[in-house]
Amino acid sequence: MDKFMNKKSISTSASARTTSRTAPDEITDPDYMFPAFSNGKVLLDKKQGRLPAMGWNSWNAFGSKNNEALTKAMADAIVDLGLADMGYKYVVLDDGCYKSERVNGLLSNETIKFPSGFKALSDYIHGKGLKFGMYNDIGTNLCAGSAVGTCGFEDVDTRSYVDWGVDFIKVDNCYYLWDNATFSDSTNAKYAYAPNIRSITVTGEGLNVTLNAVKDGVILGQGASKNSGDDVTNIGTFDGTNVGTTPVGDRWGELMFTVNTPTSGQYAITVNYASGEEDGTGRWLQLAVGNAENETRYFDNMLPLTPSTAAFVDSEEITVFLNEGVNIIRLMNHRRQENTLNSYAALLEGLNKADPAHDIVLSICEWGKTQPHNWGYKVGDSWRILNDITFRVGSDGDPGSAEWSSNHTASITSQYSKAVIMDEFAGLDKGWNDPDMLVIGMNGITTNMSKTHMTMWCMMNAPIMLGLDLRRVAKGDELWMIIANKDVIALNQDPLGIQAKRIYCSIDNANPDTAYIANNNRVDILVKPLANGDIAISFINLSDSRDTKEHSVDVSRIIDYLGHKIMDAEKFKNAESYCLKDLWTDKVTTNNSRTFSVTGIDAYDNVTIRVTPV
Template identity: 25%
Template sequence: MLVSILLFTSLSTLVIALDNGLALTPTMGWRNWERFRCEVDCETYPNDCIGERLFMDMADAIVASGFKDAGYQYVLLDDCWPAPHRDSSGRLQADPKRFPHGIKALADYIHSKGLKFGIYEDFGKKTCAGYIGSEFYLQTDAQTFADWGADLVFFDHCNAAAKDMKYGFPIMEFFLNKTGRPMIFTCPWPMDNRIQHIKPDFPAIRKTCNMWRIYNDIEDSWDSVIGIINWWSKDWYNMSAYHGPGGWNNPDMIVVGNFGLSPDQEKVHFGMWCIFAAPLLLANDLRSINNRSKALLLNKRLLAINQDPLGIQGKPIQMGDVQVWTKPILPKGSKAVAVVYTVQGGNFIRVKYPLEFYGLDAGEYHLTEVFEGHDLGQHNKSSVISFTVNPTGIYMFTAKPVN
């Protein structure tokens, strides 16, 4: 690592900022981790193990089920893919039983579907699941990923010294850029800072990474989802100021279509990730997803909020049992509004606020309910907007100025 640090020091004047022209809107795609974890028994579970068949199936499903047309582009291969040892040239190689044709062939297949390929590695000696890491091999691994045709690299932080993070991630980004292949770079640098109780250097993080994990891994449960939402409301070290085209705070994957959330809770989860302008990385089984969850993930009005070119992270204007969040969107002067009722159990509540409560106090606005697309008509700042919200549910609308 010392050699890499010295190399980075000598080249640091050349690396002014991360300006790779990528991730100008939040990245959309599919990632295997939360649903499939590190299942490597392909003999017992041939359809669900971390092997080439799973990722080819998901690429097929993304295309066939309309997800590609909706903007979901990336297929991300997470942890547990490497063989136990590097090859004779020191290059990473895939587990030969689970990836018999190699990673290059898998990337080629995904590209043949008009999709993009992402891969996982770790800054430390080992990955989080205990597989071989990239420490001392950053340049070799960056070139390997480029040679394989990767379009995104997720670089984790397990089994590495916290003091090396501020060197290691910029070094890896330098080597990725040096390959000449455009690759989104995603890292958990501020997440490690939070764990270590270190103030994050968000300007440096944004110069280095296209998106970055900050908080805990998501689980398939309401407690996990609402926990992330509540934490996001704190705007830790003003993290929203560094969020926008080219660099994104990442609250982790989308678990809609799995086992742990009710229909209303799925709406909260996906709706709030759209309010956050968060990366939308699905962690589910697209081969068997139910029609209700599928329709939610393909909702054009929600995706338009998430992919709004302004890229502004929504913020709360009220917390408590009834949370109110707003997000500026285009055209200028417009907002997306989300009202979340966090209470579990009991009856729905009726929400009645004048439009100016949401910060909409200039002239007339045309309102549209987001989930079903109901036209709510034209209103001014004094108009009282009334609607119901179910327990652990959400109501969303957009307000656009009337010229």
């Protein structure tokens, strides 16, 4: 792989993909390449039309110390507490359930913690009328260290999951080989970034021209930057796990040149580059002719390592075809996204082989590192958008802890502030933004925080995965009243399947639906259209003090932002009055005006109403 390969062009014919533990797969099918991310086409017959999954996951409550007895107790509780009747169906084993190594090449249950085996546990859960979920990684190891990741074992692992009766698979990307992901080798950045580029030289057909990256090149997207040393660096895809950056926009950078050729024909391109194995400077280069909509890739491979990231050398020649006149030449590296998509696709392909009629939910959990909201819909049912919320996972007898807000780790509000502006990436035809499992019931999370946490996730159509020890919940108690609020759950499971849109923000109301706002001293208003023509409106106070101001939104603003998504926009627009039901107090009122307003919201609290036009 270190040899700079000279290819005539990369094939665009579809072919079967295989996974490897020695080098990133060659990707020849254009449906798996970056330009296809925006085409709306799912791959491998991925099922569409699923509503967000609801259930319980073991990680927040027990970490890797979960066991068979605890899992059965949680399944029992879901039924006994009436949660199954409200939509909570999946019981998911997270990390810590397998033996530390494969047995004869296969996944195997950890015999002390899960003595009966996964099939017996699956049968027990199915016998309760529930569904069984499991966990793995696209890397070589699981996050807790067990050397049983799916990389290179997709076919045998998916066969095991089908045999065990698995209905849901959550898949992380720890120890991933082709990116500097969680617990991965930091030098894997060589796959995620292109080298630093100083210039390209184009020769042939009477042409010999050298174009400087800084003077003649144009940076596309975001992230790439021009250095004072006449080179361009940071060509690649942003790491999306930073809580301080927006997820919206072109979170990648390319370097583009234009060259005017005297005649159509073959030309040779030499790249003057310096490579590395660190964030911002890698070794993997993609070179294409044409814009993203009609590109032909001529190179997609590793460059030799140079003595330093400032030691520039010339590559071998790359032969390309250029048309007479102006041509676009793009230097880039979208492999961070393409490799990750390819790895998750291998799992879906394996499930299809094991059981073509399967109905298994695939939950992508690479923590937003590769901007999965751009490509996750192609193979997955949901995609995590950021790191874990939990500050400290729990154990048997210890609820663990989480945070409402944090500048350093993922928290409820950092997850929310990203997910709330990602509504256009979600839907029944795509899948769902996943801002992590609920942390209701953990230390550090108050009653108001829990209510608002539940409201946020339900309004945003996030998967609703409980993460607390359900033995601590009694029917009718405070925790139960929050997680069992049928009216709020109905927003999440509404068959129209539209994520709420933020249409008002008290501190930045110019572009509330797209602006990334990290400051929690604010009130947001979210609006969500429902299948029967109703509208749900949430007034959310993210701050740590009571807000005493009036915050309002009128019918015209709702129509401006969501009119094309409302089932009967004309009826809603022209209604003589509106019936309002507060979904947390059950209070019902009539509104004869065309404005919906709230004055006085406690710290961390929300007012959520269902509006019915009369």
